[in-house]
Amino acid sequence: MSFSILKQIGDAQKKKAVVDVRSGDTVRVTQKIKEGNKFRSQTFEGVVIRVDRKDSHTARIVVRKVTSGVGVEKSYLIHSPLVEKIVVTKRSKVRRNNLNYLRERSGKSARLTGKDFDRVAVNDVTVPEEEVKQPTEEPKEETKEA
Numbered sequence: 001m002s003f004s005i006l007k008q009i010g011d012a013q014k015k016k017a018v019v020d021v022r023s024g025d026t027v028r029v030t031q032k033i034k035e036g037n038k039f040r041s042q043t044f045e046g047v048v049i050r051v052d053r054k055d056s057h058t059a060r061i062v063v064r065k066v067t068s069g070v071g072v073e074k075s076y077l078i079h080s081p082l083v084e085k086i087v088v089t090k091r092s093k094v095r096r097n098n099l100n101y102l103r104e105r106s107g108k109s110a111r112l113t114g115k116d117f118d119r120v121a122v123n124d125v126t127v128p129e130e131e132v133k134q135p136t137e138e139p140k141e142e143t144k145e146a
Contacts, residue, residue: 024094
């Protein structure tokens with residue numbers, strides 16, 4: 001009984017439309033950052049090395065990039081209101097979900113083999129039809145005047 005209530009609360013926190021992100025994808029994540037009383041957008045582009053709890057409201061991705069010879073990893077909650085958008089720029093062929101071995105590699109050995117994908121279809125996030133509430137139209141009554 002309580003499990004279904006928790007599931008309903010968690011599902012209410014989910015975003016309606018989320019990009020299908022997988023391990024090995026190169027993504028550009030745009031995040032809102034608060035500075036004082038203003039918000040600004042910051043983008044972070046890198047390789048997704050981990051995807052956790054994909055169907056949950058606590059779904060998380062870990063994105064890694066190398067900047068000035070230093071590896072930087074950031075973890076993003078996909079359904080967070082601070083994450084504005086996620087754009088998949090490249091999809092690679094990988095055989096596992098956690099790409100932790102990329103941390104020790106650099107240069108050519110850290111490259112992933114790219115594969116073709118429909119970039120427009122993946123990044124064009126539309127809300128599924130069953131989740132969109134269509135307004136019901138009342139049948140209009142016609143009056144005949146004599």
